Amino acid sequence: MLLTITTNATESATGHVAASDLGYLLHKHPDRVQAFDLPVGTAHVFYPEVSENRCTAALLLEVDPIGLVRGKRFGGDAFALAQYVNDRPYAASSMLAVALGKVWGTALKGRCAARPDLEGVPLPLRIAVPAVPCSGGPDLVRRLFTPLGWNVTARTVALDPQVPAWGDSRYVDLVLDGTMPLADALSHLYVLLPVLDGAKHYWVSTDEVDKLVRNSGAWLASHPERDLVTRRYLRHQRSFVADATARLEALDDTASDASELDAAATADGSEPEPPTSLVRLRAAAVLSALRDVGAHRVVDLGCGEGALLRELLADPTFTEVVGVDVAAGALERAERRLALERMPDSVRGRLTLRQSSATYRDRAMEGYDAVVLMEVVEHLDLDRLPALERSVFGHARPASVVVTTPNAEYNVRYESLTAGTMRHPDHRFEWTRSEFAAWASGVAERYGYAVELRPVGDEDPLLGPPTQLGLFRRAASSLRPPDDSPSVDGGAA
Incomplete structure (x- = not known):
């Protein structure tokens, strides 16, 4: 089994990154060939090329087929000789993922004590795995890796190039190109290689969930x-x-x-x-609210990586869709995940991506039918909420505003959350139903809107729904409050 990772020299926010710095991130010196004993065989790490401008690291796993049989580490095939006649020594599978985790475990965690300035730095990466067993073919490979920001080249391998009549095998020659931190790339491989194969060589236990x-x-x-x-x-x-x-x-x-x-x-x-997951129920609830108010031109404020944008673009009712986020990186990932370059022109023409802030006035967001704040407000410090209220309800003043936010009372349903813990480490607060209702009614009164509260997800009789939604409709006779906040000029992304 072979996996190679190639990078080129690049510039980052912290300065120049030489291609050979890949050795620091992988914690394996480019001048040495190293071998590591594993339960399934021996893993070798070496560098076929190393220079200032280009560097390639290779992970080669030599599987011990006799050891697999003796240790009963291979299973899952139905026929009697499966332990002896199989592709395990040659095709990338869960064994390669285990080797990656053992040999490059520190890199997988994103740590680099020798060069902490390299941690989290996006690198131009090319990853090649010549033989990947794939139950689902090239289409499944693209479905799994493309949303993560990869340009995917997956070529089906013929059973025998000399005998075309035999057709294609279940293996693909996989090449991934993308720019991201190395730890992210290793994480994708560690999880998705066993998923593509569809079979693991070891028993799955509760540890695998962790x-x-x-x-x-x-x-x-x-x-x-x-x-x-x-x-x-x-x-x-x-x-x-x-x-x-x-x-x-x-x-x-x-x-x-x-x-x-x-x-x-x-x-x-x-x-x-x-x-059905709540993330989908929540998007469906937002779409339903937008349809109820007859919105056609919609701003997704705090759009992140484009989860709601995808749903909005799938419905031609929404003739103009604007995705706004304060983070340029999130907009870049949204562009990749939405695959804008492959979108039909009729769909692509309905979408605009802009970098801007929810807490500053942006005249480009004025005049729309609706603004959506889906799981956004809880990421702001409480003392910044009045600025958001002014920019959205006071200045943009859409006909409707849709706000969703977690219901803190429901958190006890999550076994993985300890008492007092919020659902996301970046949340600055989480409201109970009464706290959200009080905030929503106060905003509506101050800015001339009427508000309707709706549950999202299955309601617990005592705790309420996991997510709460506020649908604000502007009163026709309401006046625009005075202009008392700074403005920004957003730019198209």
Whole structure:
């Protein structure tokens, strides 16, 4: 099994980054060939090329097929000789992911004690894995890696190039190109290589839930194929999938009743599909509110990486969609995840991405039918909320505003959250139902709106819904408050 990582010299916010600095990040010296004994064989790390401008690191795993049989580390195939006739020594699978975690474990965690200035620095990366078993073909590869910011080249490998009539194999020659921190790239490989293969060489236990959440929590929670990834990674173990789903959704400010997975069983005894996640229920609730007020021109303020933008663009009712975020990096990731370069012109023409702030007046956001603040307000310090109120309700003054925010009372439903812990480390506060209602009614009164509160997700009889939504409609006779806040000129992204 072979995996190579190539990077070029680049400039970062902290200065020049030489390509050979890859050795610091991987904690393996480019001048040495190193070998590491693993339960499945021997992993070798070496550098085929090293220079100031270009550097390649290779991970080669030599699998011991006899050791696999003796240790009973391979299983899952139905025929009797599967232990002896298989692709494990040659095709990238969970064994390569385990080797990656053992050999480059510190890099996977994003740590670099020798060069802390390199931690988190986006690098131009090319990752090549010549033989990846893929139950789903090149299309599945693209569905898994493209939303993470990769340009994917996945070429199906023929069973025998000399005998075309035999057709294609289940293997792909995979090349990933993208710019991101090395730790992110390793995280994607560590989780998704076993998912592509669809089979693990070791028994899945509760430890695997911890590994999945720990190594993918930053990106899997909002991944469009999250359910598929979770099921395959955990080998369709229903209770483990339920636990992982609940924990990932908590990281993404979402919630679902994961116990439904344990309690449910289909008529034929097969595994039921996971319940609809709250992140999707929340987007559906926002879309429903926008349709109720007849909005056509919509601003998604604090759009992040574009989860709601995708839904808005899928509905031609919304003739103009503007995604606004204060972070340029989030807008760049939104552009990649939405695959703007492959969008039809008729859809692409409806979308504008802008860098701007929710707490400053931006004249470019005035005059729209609706502004959406989906899981945004709780990321602001409480003393900054009046500035947001002025910029959105006082100056932009759309006909409608949709606000969603977590219901703090519901947090006790999350087993992974200790008492007093908020759902996301960046949350500055989380409101109870009464606190949100008091804020919403105060804003509506001050700025000439009427507000309707709606639940999002299954309501607990005592705790209420996991998410609360406020739909503000501007009164036709209301006057614009005086202009008393600074303005900014946003730019198109």
